[in-house]
Amino acid sequence: MGRPVAFAAKDGHALLLKRLSALPKLAGVAPASKLEVRPAAEMVSCGIPQIDKLTGGWPRGCLSEICGPVSSGRTSVLLASLASATHREEVCALVDTTDAFDPASASAAGVIFERLLWIPCRDRSFQTSDVRPQSKSEFRGPTPEVRSLERALRVTDLLLQSGGFGLVAIDLGDVPIQTARRIPLTTWFRFQRSIEYTSTILFVVAQAPCAQTCASLLVRLQASTEPSAFSSQLSKKNYTQLLEGIQVEGELLRSRLERKPSGTVTAAFLTKTQQIS
Numbered sequence: 001m002g003r004p005v006a007f008a009a010k011d012g013h014a015l016l017l018k019r020l021s022a023l024p025k026l027a028g029v030a031p032a033s034k035l036e037v038r039p040a041a042e043m044v045s046c047g048i049p050q051i052d053k054l055t056g057g058w059p060r061g062c063l064s065e066i067c068g069p070v071s072s073g074r075t076s077v078l079l080a081s082l083a084s085a086t087h088r089e090e091v092c093a094l095v096d097t098t099d100a101f102d103p104a105s106a107s108a109a110g111v112i113f114e115r116l117l118w119i120p121c122r123d124r125s126f127q128t129s130d131v132r133p134q135s136k137s138e139f140r141g142p143t144p145e146v147r148s149l150e151r152a153l154r155v156t157d158l159l160l161q162s163g164g165f166g167l168v169a170i171d172l173g174d175v176p177i178q179t180a181r182r183i184p185l186t187t188w189f190r191f192q193r194s195i196e197y198t199s200t201i202l203f204v205v206a207q208a209p210c211a212q213t214c215a216s217l218l219v220r221l222q223a224s225t226e227p228s229a230f231s232s233q234l235s236k237k238n239y240t241q242l243l244e245g246i247q248v249e250g251e252l253l254r255s256r257l258e259r260k261p262s263g264t265v266t267a268a269f270l271t272k273t274q275q276i277s
Contacts, residue, residue, distance in 0.1 A: 011186040041216070044088070044201070047080030055217055058167075058201045063192050065204040065211050068221035074173050075100075077110070077221070079204060081167065083110035086210050090166025093117040093159050097152040098174040104105055117165075126172035145179050153187060160194040160202065166272050170193075172206040180210050209253070218253040 041059035045052050058064050068074050083094050099122040124145045156170050172180050188211040
């Protein structure tokens with residue numbers, strides 16, 4: 001066995017540098033000063049001019065997130081993004097956690113179904129009639145919401161690993177906030193790393209922010225009770241809009257693209273969603 005070597009104070013620093021310089025160089029390791037600057041992400045339209053004006057569009061190779069309460073315009077932005085991507089002749093995938101996708105509304109928004117892969121993930125194996133009130137404490141397994149969410153995350157992982165999609169959207173809009181926030185940060189980090197050097201857009205729809213720091217773009221939507229001053233003008237235009245006569249406020253909460261500063265925009269839109277009687 002070797003013995004420790006003692007250095008004199010005046011010679012220790014020089015000898016240490018000499019020994020370190022004799023070590024073999026690590027392959028593929030470059031000083032920080034020589035690292036190349038990553039080019040800016042390519043931005044594409046989401047299909048709604050007001051949102052494009054706020055965000056600059058959706059960045060490729062990044063995770064973008066839209067959040068907001070019920071009837072805040074989340075679904076309309078999702079459908080507009082799918083329609084815009086399919087019209088660019090890109091293949092898209094929609095991971096539908098709670099089976100909330102309405103084909104009639106998607107058709108009215110202009111989605112081309114030949115270029116859309118729809119994956120419903122709702123767990124239908126659980127029946128409420130099977131639960132006896134006196135035995136609720138016996139159920140310790142995951143709830144149907146948790147099982148549906150786990151299935152959606154596995155599907156999203158497979159889609160991102162396979163590649164070839166212009167846009168992959170995961171709809172968590174009807175998942176309870178407490179359940180959605182249980183998604184580990186490592187999951188979002190893995191998703192982001194999977195598309196980092198690709199042209200794929202990962203688009204997340206939720207009630208509240210879920211992806212945390214992994215989201216390059218975070219926009220919050222909310223409906224406003226104030227009347228729109230230009231809703232009559234918007235109703236004459238031919239693009240997907242959110243709700244007729246309802247003003248929607250979009251706030252840019254986070255942008256790591258160094259292109260758009262955080263801010264708020266107020267816009268009114270008109271949807272073409274189908275009403276079910």
